[in-house]
Amino acid sequence: MSIELVKDEQSALSSAWHLQRTGNFVAALDLAQDSLRRWPASQPLEYLWILALASCGSTQMALEALRASSLSSSIEEDCLALEARLLKDLAFSGPPDTGTRLTEAAAAYERVAQRTGGTYSRQNAALLWMLAGDHERALMLAAAVAQRLTASHVPEDEDGAYFYWATLAEAALVLGDRASLGHALAGANPLCRRNAWARSRTLLQMRRLAGVRPDCAALIEQWYRPPVGLVLNAEWMPPRLGDAVGIEARDMPALAYCSGRAPGKDWHQLAALGVQLHAIYPDTPFDEPKPLAANLRPERDASGQVDTHTWSSIFLDQTDDQQRLCAQTALGLSLGQADQLQAPWVVLACSEGRWRMYQDADRAALRSAFDAVETPPEARQKYAFLFADAVRYSSLNADETRRYWTSLLPQTAAAVLKRHAGDIVVRKTWGDSVHAVFRSASAAATAALEIQAATARLTEEFGRGRRLIFRMALHYGPADQGMDPVEETLSVFGPQLSFAARIEPVAPPGGIFVTEPFAARLSLEGAENVHCSYVGTTSLAKSYGRVRLLRLA
Secondary structure, three states: OOHHHOOOHHHHHHHHHHHHHOOOHHHHHHHHHHHHHHOOOOHHHHHHHHHHHHHOOOHHHHHHHHHOOOHHHOOOHHHHOHHHHHHHHHHHHOOOOOHHHHHHHHHHHHHHHHHHOOHHHHHHHHHHHHHHOOHHHHHHHHHHHHHHHHOOOOOOOHHHHHHHHHHHHHHHHHHOOHHHHHHHHHHHOOOOOOOHHHHHHHHHHHHHHOOOOHHHHHHHOOOOOOOEEEEOOHHHOOOOOOOEEEHHHOOOOOEEEEEOOOHHHOHHHHHHOOOEEEEEEOOOOOOOOOOOOOOOOOOOEOEEEOOOEEEEEOOOOOOOOHHHHHHHHHHHHHHHHHHHHOOOEEEEEEEOOEEEEEEOOOHHHHHHHHHHOOOOOOOOOEEEEEEEEEOOHHHOOHHHHHHHHHHHHHHOHHHHHHHOHHHEEEEEEEOOEEEEEEOOHHHHHHHHHHHHHHHHHOOOOOEOOEOOOEEEEEEEEEOEEEEOOOOOOEEEEOHHHHHHHOOHHHOOOOOEEEEHHHHHHHHHHOOOOOOEEEEEEEEOHHHOOEEEEEEEO
C-alpha cells in the first residue's frame, strides 16, 4: 500500500502490522517509516518501526533508535519491554558465550514485570534466567506465570488467545512440565496460523531451551510454522518435484515470492486467496514508460506496495535473460526467508486452472531446472561486484595518504583480494576506492567480511583515534567482459556495475550493504556462515532510485 493512499494513522498502523505479522519485515519497516513522516508524534508507529528494524536484523541500530525515542515515557508493557526484547535478540545473535548479555536482558525483563505486573515480561525473564544458568530464579518466575495463566480465562480474540497459549507453553517448558506443554501446544496451533513472525519467534525461543529440557524437544518441533512459498510457472518445473496437494486443502504460505512478469501472471489468483505475495520485476513495473529528459537520469522506483502485493525491481536490461533472473531471484529470496524464519519451504504451481502445493520440494532439482533451460545466445555472464571506499580519505594529509597506500591498504583489502585471486576476474583500486569482480557471490561475501575483519584488527592509525574504515557494497548481475582501452587490461563493464557503485556511498562506515539479487544468489549457492538482514528501502546516490538493501554479516 502506498503511503499516499493511507487515509489516517490507524490505517497505516494496521497495514504495517499486517506486513510485520506475515514476515514481510522490510515492507513493514518502509511503511512505518513513511507513516512517521506524516504522523511524527505517533508512539505506536514509532514502536512498530523500531520492532520492524530489529526484525530485519539491524538489532543494534534498533536499540540505538529506541534509546533516542520518546517511547521511554510510555506506560504500556510492550513499549517498556522493548529494550529488554532487543537486548535478548542481541544475546541470541551473539557467540555461544553470551552469559553477560543474557543476564542483562533477563534483569531488564524482570524490572518491567515488577513495574507492570505483566505476565509476558515475567515469562521472558524466566526463560532468559534459565538460559543464563540461574535455574532457581527461572523456576520461581515460571511457576508464578503458569499459576496466573491457569487461573485466568483464555482471551476471546485470536491474537490474545495465541499469546496466552504461547506464554503458557514457554512457562511449561522452563518448568519441564510435558503435560502442560502439550496442552498449550494444542491450544496454540489452531491460532494465528498466518502470523509467521510471532510463530517463528516463539519456536526459536523454545528451541533454545531444548538443550536444558531435552525430553521436551520432540514436543517443541510440533509447534506450527506457516510455510514460505515460491510461485513457479511451468517453464521452470523440473521433471519431478515431489508430491503435491491442492492448495485449498492445506494451509497456505504466509508469504510467497514470484516473478512479476511470469507468463499469464497467474500469481494474482493467489492474492485473491489471501496469500501475501512479493513480486520480482526486471524493471519498474509501470504500464506506460516515462519520457527521459535529455542528459538526466530520472529517479527510478525499485520497490513498492499495492493492495494485492509488494514488489521490487532488479533493474535488468532488455537483452538480459529477464524471466530466468527474476525467477532465480524469487527462488533465492524465498529460500533465505524460510531459513531465517526456520519455516517450511513450499512451491506453488498452477496446473489446469488449479493451484497445487509441493512440500519438501528438492531444492537441488529446482536449481538444476533453471540451468537446464537453454540460455539465450545474447545473455551475458553473471558476476558478483564488490565496491569499497575508505571513509574520510579526502581529509588525509600527504603523510597519511602515503601510509594508506604503503601499509594500511596492503594489510587489509590488498592482502584479502590476493588470497582470493583464483575467484576474481578483475581487481583494481583508484584513490580511496577498491573494486573487484568475483565469479561467485559466496567468494565475494567471504572476501568482504575478511576485509572488514582485517581492518578491525589493525593496530596502526592515521592519527589519534583516526582509524581506517571501509564502507562496502555487493551486487550480483550480468555484465560484459572486454579489454580496457586505456589500461589495456581485462575489464568487466555494464549498467549493473554502475548500479552497484551507487550503493557503496549509502552504506554505513564499517558496514556491508548487499542487493536482493546478491542475497538470493548466496542462498542458491548454499553459502554458509553468512547472514543477510534487511535494512529497508534506501535512496541511492546520483538519482539511482530507492532500492531494497540488506546488511551482510
